[in-house]
Amino acid sequence: MWESYFGFKKTPFSDRPDGQQLFASAAWQQVRTRLEFLAQHHGVGLLTGEVGAGKSTAARAFTDALNPSLYKILYVPFAAGTSLDLLRQIARALDLEPVRFRGDLARQIAEAVVRLNQAKKQHPILICDEAHLLPHPALEQLPLLLNFEMDSARYLTLLLIGQPLLRRTLSLQIHEALRQRIAVHYHLEGLTREELEAYLAQQLKAAGLSQPLFDEAARQTLYQATKGLPRKVNKLALAALRLAAAQKAPMVNEALMLDATSQVLL
Ligand SMILES: Nc1ncnc2c1ncn2[C@@H]1O[C@H](COP(=O)(O)OP(=O)(O)OP(=O)(O)O)[C@@H](O)[C@H]1O
Numbered sequence: 001m002w003e004s005y006f007g008f009k010k011t012p013f014s015d016r017p018d019g020q021q022l023f024a025s026a027a028w029q030q031v032r033t034r035l036e037f038l039a040q041h042h043g044v045g046l047l048t049g050e051v052g053a054g055k056s057t058a059a060r061a062f063t064d065a066l067n068p069s070l071y072k073i074l075y076v077p078f079a080a081g082t083s084l085d086l087l088r089q090i091a092r093a094l095d096l097e098p099v100r101f102r103g104d105l106a107r108q109i110a111e112a113v114v115r116l117n118q119a120k121k122q123h124p125i126l127i128c129d130e131a132h133l134l135p136h137p138a139l140e141q142l143p144l145l146l147n148f149e150m151d152s153a154r155y156l157t158l159l160l161i162g163q164p165l166l167r168r169t170l171s172l173q174i175h176e177a178l179r180q181r182i183a184v185h186y187h188l189e190g191l192t193r194e195e196l197e198a199y200l201a202q203q204l205k206a207a208g209l210s211q212p213l214f215d216e217a218a219r220q221t222l223y224q225a226t227k228g229l230p231r232k233v234n235k236l237a238l239a240a241l242r243l244a245a246a247q248k249a250p251m252v253n254e255a256l257m258l259d260a261t262s263q264v265l266l
C-alpha cells in the first residue's frame, strides 16, 4: 500500500471529500453565499463551471447543511430521456408514483409541491445537475413548474447546475422565461495558484500528514497541468504520490510530477 509508505491514515484527495477534506476556496464561499440567498428567498439559481470544478460537491455540501425539516431536496441528475422523463424523475423525487399523461403529471407535481409547503412547512429545492445535457423541451417546461395559479408565492426553488454550455443554452430566446427567473448565478473556476498550496496542505493534513510532499517545482507543474480544477488536481496528485512511493522517493519533485502527467489522462 503506497499510503503506508508516506504514513497516511487515509487516502488523500478523495473524490467524495468528507467534512475535513472539503476545501473552502474564495469561489466556493461565493457559491455558498448565493445558495444561502436562494434557499432563503427562493426562485431560480444557476451554477455553471468547468468539468470537475466542484459544482456538484458544492451543491451537496450546501444541501447537507440545510435543516431537513424545513427543506426537501429533490436531486435530479440528468438521466438520458425526454422532457416527460424529467417530469417523471421529479415526481419520483417527490415520492410520487408518476401518472401517465403530461398534463396530469405536471398537476400531480404542482399539488405535491404546494402540499409540502403548506401542510409540512417544507420548502422543496429541485436540483437539476448536468442540466447542460437537458434537451430544450425539458428546460422549456421548467418555468411552468414554477408558476402556481393560485398566488404568487414561490413554492419551488430550482437550482440548475451544468457545464459552461448551459449558460449559452439559456441565452437562447426560447429560454427567456427561465432566464428571467434566475435570481443568482455563479460560474465556478479552478483554484488559484495560492489556493492550490492551501488545498494540498489541507488534503495531506486531513489524511494525517503535516509535512509537505510536493516541492515548489512540482506544485507549479501540478497547477499548470490542472488549472487548479479539483478533480484533475486530485487525479494527478494521487498519481504522483503513487509514483514517488514506488520509487521510494521522500517527496514529489518536478520530474516525478511530469512523469505522472504523462501517465494519467487529464
Ligand atoms: N471544495 C472541495 N473540496 C475538496 N475537494 C473538492 C471540492 N470541490 C471539488 N472537489 C473534488 O473535485 C472532484 C470533482 O468535483 P465535482 O464532482 O463536484 O465537480 P463538478 O463540477 O460537478 O464536475 P462535473 O462537471 O463533471 O459534474 C470531487 O470529486 C472532489 O474530489
Ligand SMILES: [Mg+2]
Residues within 6 Å of the ligand: 055, 056, 057, 129, 130
Ligand atoms: Mg457534477
